[in-house]
Amino acid sequence: MFKIREIITISDYVTLINIVLGLMAILLNDFAFVYVAVVFDALDGMVARKTNTVSDFGAELDSICDVVSFGVAPAYLLYANIGILSPGLNMWGALLASVFICCGALRLARFGVLDVKGFIGLPIPAGALFVCSILHASLIYNGAITGVLGYVVLFVYLIAGLLMICDIRYPKYPRKAYLVAFSLAILIGVLGQPIPLVLCLIFYTIYGVYGTLTHEL
Amino acid sequence: MFKIREIITISDYVTLINIVLGLMAILLNDFAFVYVAVVFDALDGMVARKTNTVSDFGAELDSICDVVSFGVAPAYLLYANIGILSPGLNMWGALLASVFICCGALRLARFGVLDVKGFIGLPIPAGALFVCSILHASLIYNGAITGVLGYVVLFVYLIAGLLMICDIRYPKYPRKAYLVAFSLAILIGVLGQPIPLVLCLIFYTIYGVYGTLTHEL
Numbered sequence: 450m451f452k453i454r455e456i457i458t459i460s461d462y463v464t465l466i467n468i469v470l471g472l473m474a475i476l477l478n479d480f481a482f483v484y485v486a487v488v489f490d491a492l493d494g495m496v497a498r499k500t501n502t503v504s505d506f507g508a509e510l511d512s513i514c515d516v517v518s519f520g521v522a523p524a525y526l527l528y529a530n531i532g533i534l535s536p537g538l539n540m541w542g543a544l545l546a547s548v549f550i551c552c553g554a555l556r557l558a559r560f561g562v563l564d565v566k567g568f569i570g571l572p573i574p575a576g577a578l579f580v581c582s583i584l585h586a587s588l589i590y591n592g593a594i595t596g597v598l599g600y601v602v603l604f605v606y607l608i609a610g611l612l613m614i615c616d617i618r619y620p621k622y623p624r625k626a627y628l629v630a631f632s633l634a635i636l637i638g639v640l641g642q643p644i645p646l647v648l649c650l651i652f653y654t655i656y657g658v659y660g661t662l663t664h665e666l
Numbered sequence: 667m668f669k670i671r672e673i674i675t676i677s678d679y680v681t682l683i684n685i686v687l688g689l690m691a692i693l694l695n696d697f698a699f700v701y702v703a704v705v706f707d708a709l710d711g712m713v714a715r716k717t718n719t720v721s722d723f724g725a726e727l728d729s730i731c732d733v734v735s736f737g738v739a740p741a742y743l744l745y746a747n748i749g750i751l752s753p754g755l756n757m758w759g760a761l762l763a764s765v766f767i768c769c770g771a772l773r774l775a776r777f778g779v780l781d782v783k784g785f786i787g788l789p790i791p792a793g794a795l796f797v798c799s800i801l802h803a804s805l806i807y808n809g810a811i812t813g814v815l816g817y818v819v820l821f822v823y824l825i826a827g828l829l830m831i832c833d834i835r836y837p838k839y840p841r842k843a844y845l846v847a848f849s850l851a852i853l854i855g856v857l858g859q860p861i862p863l864v865l866c867l868i869f870y871t872i873y874g875v876y877g878t879l880t881h882e883l
Contacts, residue, residue: 451786453772453831461772468771469764472738475692476745476760510775512726513733517767521689521738528693543693547686550734554685555670555678558727569668614670 456506460497463489464510471518475525480585483526484638484646486518487574512557519577520553526584527606534587535599545606549580552610559614568619571612575619575653580609582638582646589643612654619657627653673723677714680706681727688735692742697802700743701855701863703735704791729774736794737770743801744823751804752816762823766797769827776831785836788829792836792870797826799855799863806860829871836874844870 467489474482493511497503524546531542553573563569571579583605587598627649634645684706691699710728714720741763748759770790780786788796800822804815844866851862 451776451780452833453776456776457772465768465771468767472741472764472767473760475738475742476763505779506775509729509778510771512730513771513774513778516730516733517738517771521692521734524689525692543690546693547689550685550689551682554682554727554730554734555674557730558723559668559670559673561726561730562722563668616669 456504458497458502458504458507459500460493460502461507461510463493463496464507464514467493468514468517471514471522474518474522478526478529480526480581480643481639481641483518483522483577483581484635486522487578488632488635490515490518490574508561512561515573516550516554516557519573520550520557523577523580523584523606524550526581527602530584530588531599531602534591534602535596538599538603541603545603545610549576549606549610552613553577556613570615570617571609571619571654571657573613575650576609576613578635578646579650579654580606582643582650585638585643586647609654612658617657617661619653620660673721675714675719675721675724676717677710677719678724678727680710680713681724681731684710685731685734688731688739691735691739695743695746697743697798697860698856698858700735700739700794700798701852703739704795704852705849707732707735707791725778729778732790733767733771733774736790737767737774740794740797740801740823741767743798744819747801747805748816748819751808751819752813755816755820758820762820762827766793766823766827769830770794773830787832787834788826788836788871788874790830792867793826793830795852795863796867796871797823799860799867802855802860803864826871829875834874834878836870837877 467486470482470486470489474480474486490511493507497507527546527549528539528542531538553576556570556573556576559569560572580602584602587602591598630645631649634649637643638646684703687699687703687706691697691703707728710724714724744763744766745756745759748755770793773787773790773793776786777789797819801819804819808815847862848866851866854860855863
């Protein structure tokens, strides 16, 4: 069976919405599309389980779409906006964008071949939200400390990239209270205020690092 | 085994060069990077076979990188340049860019789960070369028939997208003479003249359609 019209399911259409949102984030240089793409990325898995249409094809398509929305889009947004924060950092922007996308691709490829409970390394949607919300907030509050925030953002992209390819374990389903707070933060981010999202992502990122350290020590 | 440093091989690094080239095509709005990415996409498979490091991880990474270089990059180049060919077509550019990337993602996901000889549907690197070389040539020769070429390019993106998700069979290894002509065409394309590439890709695209038709009739 190799006809796409015979293997495609309803959840795969949701996944395609995700990749189109990622493309729009790039074409329109707009963070909101990345935030909404995270919602559709969570939805496609839910739809697949509810409709009993979990498939290898769907999983493959999911990784392929995720690299666009959570790899290319954040990388492009960095390069397109870094000059506003700290003029002259364009070359560094291109370099860190490349590092980020390589880490994201490696993270997705490992996820595709691994079969372990929970996540190994920061999941790429979380990585994308982490860097995008901080870049977004930096652009809003740039007036206060012009020239400095570009360096902070570059450093955040590097850290997020490394956290994605490291071996730290992240919980797959955080507590319900966190999910509610997180959904609200995404909504507020889409409306133009990324600070709640920054706080959620800093919390989640540190959560995995802290959990791994205390578990292993 | 989930540590990336333990599973990554030399061919995976070649694959990462591919994704960085795709990202550069987007950041710098430059067709040459897509042409060179095709070379590295062919190289990584050769290196993996020569060094005996063919792996599921490598195949997964390959698909993830291909969607960037041969899906997002052509889509972005369309949107970024369509206004030059036919002013006012930006919305149509965004729409066809979305269709193209969805077809590319479906094509890659099907390739990832299928195990058949040859290709089913136009391979995505060929699809990318097809649309990019025609868009590139249109921008060069736009002066002759201003306003018309934008519509031609949109139509080509649609056709290439549909050919990628259709069931036409394409040969995996074309004849050696074709490979030499094709390599030369890529080199000339990188140097700024995409016409030989346009001819090669029109030939290859029709070749599959013709072969399937004559085989099935």
